[in-house]
Amino acid sequence: MRYPKNMNEEGTKGKKPKHTFLSRFQTLFSNMTRKPVFKRTLAIFFVILALYALFNTFFQSYDSSAFDSATFPFNAASASSILLATGKSTVPAVKVYLYDLPRRFTYGVIHHHSLARGSRVDENDLSSLKYPGHQHMAEWYLFSDLARPDTERAGSPVVRVLDPDEADLFFVPFFSSLSLIVNPVRPPGSGSEKTAYVDEENQEALVEWLKRQKYWQRSKGRDHVIVASDPNAMYRVIDRVKNSVLLVSDFGRLRPDQGSLVKDVIVPYSHRIKTYTGDVGIDKRDTLLFFMGNRYRKEGGKIRDTLFQILETENDVIIKHGAQSRESRRAASQGMHTSKFCLHPAGDTPSACRLFDAIVSLCVPVIVSDSIELPFEDTIDYRKIAVFVETAPAIEPGYLVSILRGITPDRILEYQNELKEVKRYFEYDEPDGTVNEIWRQVSKKLPLIKLMVNREKRLFAKEADCSCICTNQTAIITL
Amino acid sequence: MRYPKNMNEEGTKGKKPKHTFLSRFQTLFSNMTRKPVFKRTLAIFFVILALYALFNTFFQSYDSSAFDSATFPFNAASASSILLATGKSTVPAVKVYLYDLPRRFTYGVIHHHSLARGSRVDENDLSSLKYPGHQHMAEWYLFSDLARPDTERAGSPVVRVLDPDEADLFFVPFFSSLSLIVNPVRPPGSGSEKTAYVDEENQEALVEWLKRQKYWQRSKGRDHVIVASDPNAMYRVIDRVKNSVLLVSDFGRLRPDQGSLVKDVIVPYSHRIKTYTGDVGIDKRDTLLFFMGNRYRKEGGKIRDTLFQILETENDVIIKHGAQSRESRRAASQGMHTSKFCLHPAGDTPSACRLFDAIVSLCVPVIVSDSIELPFEDTIDYRKIAVFVETAPAIEPGYLVSILRGITPDRILEYQNELKEVKRYFEYDEPDGTVNEIWRQVSKKLPLIKLMVNREKRLFAKEADCSCICTNQTAIITL
Numbered sequence: 001m002r003y004p005k006n007m008n009e010e011g012t013k014g015k016k017p018k019h020t021f022l023s024r025f026q027t028l029f030s031n032m033t034r035k036p037v038f039k040r041t042l043a044i045f046f047v048i049l050a051l052y053a054l055f056n057t058f059f060q061s062y063d064s065s066a067f068d069s070a071t072f073p074f075n076a077a078s079a080s081s082i083l084l085a086t087g088k089s090t091v092p093a094v095k096v097y098l099y100d101l102p103r104r105f106t107y108g109v110i111h112h113h114s115l116a117r118g119s120r121v122d123e124n125d126l127s128s129l130k131y132p133g134h135q136h137m138a139e140w141y142l143f144s145d146l147a148r149p150d151t152e153r154a155g156s157p158v159v160r161v162l163d164p165d166e167a168d169l170f171f172v173p174f175f176s177s178l179s180l181i182v183n184p185v186r187p188p189g190s191g192s193e194k195t196a197y198v199d200e201e202n203q204e205a206l207v208e209w210l211k212r213q214k215y216w217q218r219s220k221g222r223d224h225v226i227v228a229s230d231p232n233a234m235y236r237v238i239d240r241v242k243n244s245v246l247l248v249s250d251f252g253r254l255r256p257d258q259g260s261l262v263k264d265v266i267v268p269y270s271h272r273i274k275t276y277t278g279d280v281g282i283d284k285r286d287t288l289l290f291f292m293g294n295r296y297r298k299e300g301g302k303i304r305d306t307l308f309q310i311l312e313t314e315n316d317v318i319i320k321h322g323a324q325s326r327e328s329r330r331a332a333s334q335g336m337h338t339s340k341f342c343l344h345p346a347g348d349t350p351s352a353c354r355l356f357d358a359i360v361s362l363c364v365p366v367i368v369s370d371s372i373e374l375p376f377e378d379t380i381d382y383r384k385i386a387v388f389v390e391t392a393p394a395i396e397p398g399y400l401v402s403i404l405r406g407i408t409p410d411r412i413l414e415y416q417n418e419l420k421e422v423k424r425y426f427e428y429d430e431p432d433g434t435v436n437e438i439w440r441q442v443s444k445k446l447p448l449i450k451l452m453v454n455r456e457k458r459l460f461a462k463e464a465d466c467s468c469i470c471t472n473q474t475a476i477i478t479l
Numbered sequence: 480m481r482y483p484k485n486m487n488e489e490g491t492k493g494k495k496p497k498h499t500f501l502s503r504f505q506t507l508f509s510n511m512t513r514k515p516v517f518k519r520t521l522a523i524f525f526v527i528l529a530l531y532a533l534f535n536t537f538f539q540s541y542d543s544s545a546f547d548s549a550t551f552p553f554n555a556a557s558a559s560s561i562l563l564a565t566g567k568s569t570v571p572a573v574k575v576y577l578y579d580l581p582r583r584f585t586y587g588v589i590h591h592h593s594l595a596r597g598s599r600v601d602e603n604d605l606s607s608l609k610y611p612g613h614q615h616m617a618e619w620y621l622f623s624d625l626a627r628p629d630t631e632r633a634g635s636p637v638v639r640v641l642d643p644d645e646a647d648l649f650f651v652p653f654f655s656s657l658s659l660i661v662n663p664v665r666p667p668g669s670g671s672e673k674t675a676y677v678d679e680e681n682q683e684a685l686v687e688w689l690k691r692q693k694y695w696q697r698s699k700g701r702d703h704v705i706v707a708s709d710p711n712a713m714y715r716v717i718d719r720v721k722n723s724v725l726l727v728s729d730f731g732r733l734r735p736d737q738g739s740l741v742k743d744v745i746v747p748y749s750h751r752i753k754t755y756t757g758d759v760g761i762d763k764r765d766t767l768l769f770f771m772g773n774r775y776r777k778e779g780g781k782i783r784d785t786l787f788q789i790l791e792t793e794n795d796v797i798i799k800h801g802a803q804s805r806e807s808r809r810a811a812s813q814g815m816h817t818s819k820f821c822l823h824p825a826g827d828t829p830s831a832c833r834l835f836d837a838i839v840s841l842c843v844p845v846i847v848s849d850s851i852e853l854p855f856e857d858t859i860d861y862r863k864i865a866v867f868v869e870t871a872p873a874i875e876p877g878y879l880v881s882i883l884r885g886i887t888p889d890r891i892l893e894y895q896n897e898l899k900e901v902k903r904y905f906e907y908d909e910p911d912g913t914v915n916e917i918w919r920q921v922s923k924k925l926p927l928i929k930l931m932v933n934r935e936k937r938l939f940a941k942e943a944d945c946s947c948i949c950t951n952q953t954a955i956i957t958l
Binding site: 256257260261262263370374377378379380381382383388390391441444446447448449450451452454455456457458459460464465466467468469470471 | 735736739740741742849853856857858859860861862867869870920923925926927928929930931933934935936937938939943944945946947948949950
């Protein structure tokens with residue numbers, strides 16, 4: 001369990017100045033309390049604080065939610081009046097309920113994953129059940145985050161509530177991506193039947209379980225959050241959970257009515273190579289363009305193959321075939337840390353883990369994937385950190401390298417500096433990293449969720465009825 | 480200019496306790512400062528405040544926007560750490576730039592409206608140009624609100640910025656609904672040509688003006704806010720401004736690619752009858768159901784006519800034909816204040832001013848309009864304040880009254896209490912009323928606007944590309 005360990009390390013580091021300051025403050029304080037005059041000062045100070053609390057009660061509430069009433073004296077109204085003067089405003093923190101799912105959907109999946117790999121672990125000893133590292137770990141990090149005690153969750157954009165009646169949103173912690181890879185790819189009859197685990201059965205069982213929950217019934221699942229970061233995760237039951245906020249890597253395998261930028265959240269892959277900890281610069285980055293990965297893919301395969309052909313003859317370009325393994329991850333780390341640009345062609349679906357490996361390597365991504373969706377794009381302007389090249393010209397011989405050779409060292413440094421700025425959004429391990437940003441993105445869906453839930457309850461119309469936002473000004477939607 | 484006047488009245492009323500408290504505090508303060516010990520207290524108090532500001536700088540930022548840096552010492556990070564303990568979180572207040580439009584789009588419209596009605600007003604004396612009362616006044620209230628000095632805007636969910644480079648959103652204060660009714664309906668040749676005002680020309684001129692603005696060009700208008708609350712407002716140029724956030728009454732005359740719940744904001748009509756200031760109760764409400772209005776409409780007219788026929792024979796139902804006039808507004812006030820239920824059939828489009836008249840009258844709305852859209856539906860659950868009846872059964876003789884007679888006095892009181900709770904959302908005049916809620920709704924669009932703007936800049940795909948949220952689970956969208 002790397003996450004809690006790192007969290008503590010980072011957390012302590014982050015709080016150090018606070019402790020230093022506090023101890024200095026305490027010294028100052030104890031010196032002062034020796035003098036009788038300070039007791040009086042203290043008393044007056046607290047009287048003023050108390051008066052301030054009283055004072056707040058005279059303000060009217062500027063709370064955005066209509067029926068909530070703030071009971072704490074330092075309430076939303078007073079806070080917003082203060083904060084507006086500084087250009088900030090307060091909103092009630094979004095309340096999330098973590099479903100206590102039957103074990104089969106969480107630790108049970110880890111258990112079966114271990115069993116299928118020959119480990120003999122005790123199903124009831126949770127600490128022995130380590131979630132294995134792979135590229136779709138959002139489900140683990142979000143679950144671990146909500147499961148932590150509140151004291152360790154300070155700074156999170158969402159508050160966990162233990163009473164589902166108080167919740168704005170419901171988190172369903174099914175390990176859907178791990179479930180997909182429980183059974184390793186191996187020849188039939190070689191022992192995989194021992195695990196007796198069938199992903200599709202578990203998906204079906206989850207939907208049956210959800211359908212029995214009153215909070216699911218109440219909103220038809222609209223206020224539920226489900227992680228399906230592997231593009232194939234949840235595929236069997238996707239039509240039955242498509243009302244929910246889905247946390248996905250892209251919409252490559254989803255129809256527009258199953259997933260959309262409006263309803264869902266694009267989450268980053270968990271990067272699989274080591275973060276580059278050095279500074280910006282191109283001195284140690286001799287390779288112009290680096291790519292390592294599978295040359296042949298199910299879809300988009302032709303483009304990859306063509307890119308291989310036109311790039312492998314270039315001197316300062318490293319492009320090589322490689323499958324997932326510890327060995328090739330080490331080679332990829334080495335390559336990405338010593339290259340100026342990292343190629344990101346479409347994988348089986350428009351997204352791939354490689355983009356996030358490149359970002360944490362400060363290797364400027366060169367994205368050749370026309371219909372890619374990118375995480376947190378309201379917050380991150382990807383043109384500042386990546387080069388986008390349209391597929392059609394990119395597969396013309398010479399075009400890609402000529403563009404990249406035309407980018408000045410100063411411009412590369414600009415890209416690298418921006419990469420450094422946004423890197424934390426792609427670090428699931430960091431205290432204010434990917435996990436918090438995912439919660440922030442999920443929180444932003446809440447107004448539309450509430451609107452849809454309220455509206456659906458009073459609607460009579462039975463026809464399909466979609467609200468959209470479109471990129472193309474001349475688009476006309478036919479329903 | 481009713482707005483600033485009422486604002487002051489209301490504002491003073493709202494702040495009274497504060498003044499009382501402040502004066503008491505000042506007395507206490509002056510008593511205390513006579514003693515030397517208090518000077519010391521004061522000094523220490525401010526030292527503590529200063530230390531607190533220092534203290535804040537050690538915290539890391541939890542700011543949701545990636546590239547903003549808070550310069551004020553009491554920054555977002557510290558505020559959120561404090562507020563999260565109380566279940567609140569801070570967000571940077573949304574920054575709005577008010578375009579300084581050429582006069583012809585704002586006061587010029589008021590001037591022409593006066594001219595066309597025979598008033599001789601001085602075009603250059605702004606105080607003589609009173610915006611006339613009508614049912615689509617959102618444009619006036621929002622403009623007046625942003626035009627007020629910052630000190631009078633405390634508590635607003637948006638901050639006005641004077642530098643467009645700092646703005647998140649751009650407000651275009653064209654009086655589009657007033658523009659539509661500048662020329663009174665009168666027989667040709669009776670003098671209307673004197674005004675020489677053509678709404679469509681002004682719409683065209685506005686678009687030409689916008690197209691020359693660099694901020695419009697930058698986002699293709701996506702981060703611009705345009706009021707078009709009359710369902711016919713802006714109709715000539717709607718396709719050229721449809722990327723913007725439109726503030727509308729309904730989507731009756733808009734195609735799904737022009738307006739949607741995702742992109743736009745439904746705003747209430749400005750109610751035209753007097754607010755009921757009495758308490759909840761049914762003792763003085765002898766009429767079961769009240770309706771007054773035009774019996775014949777362009778669309779939905781048949782339903783209104785049928786409702787008239789089946790309802791006008793009922794003893795405790797008042798249903799009468801009436802056009803817009805001061806006289807009929809007085810009669811409608813009287814009727815709505817003394818009825819338990821107020822009928823709201825569809826008008827020319829699914830929405831109508833009458834619903835909002837009913838709400839401020841604490842007369843429970845009976846909504847017979849299957850495809851109505853309602854303002855602020857993420858915040859307001861309309862089933863708590865209104866009775867929804869599907870059109871088909873509603874026009875069966877006896878059905879509507881039998882439903883209403885079955886509603887117990889206690890249930891009516893429940894409706895009335897809820898109406899009282901949410902009434903402020905429909906009062907454009909109130910300090911934390913409609914105007915603030917509209918800004919809140921507009922602010923909630925910002926993440927999706929930013930996402931779309933960033934995404935559009937790096938996309939190559941030229942095809943239509945829509946992101947949707949749908950009410951019907953089996954809906955499949957064909958693009």
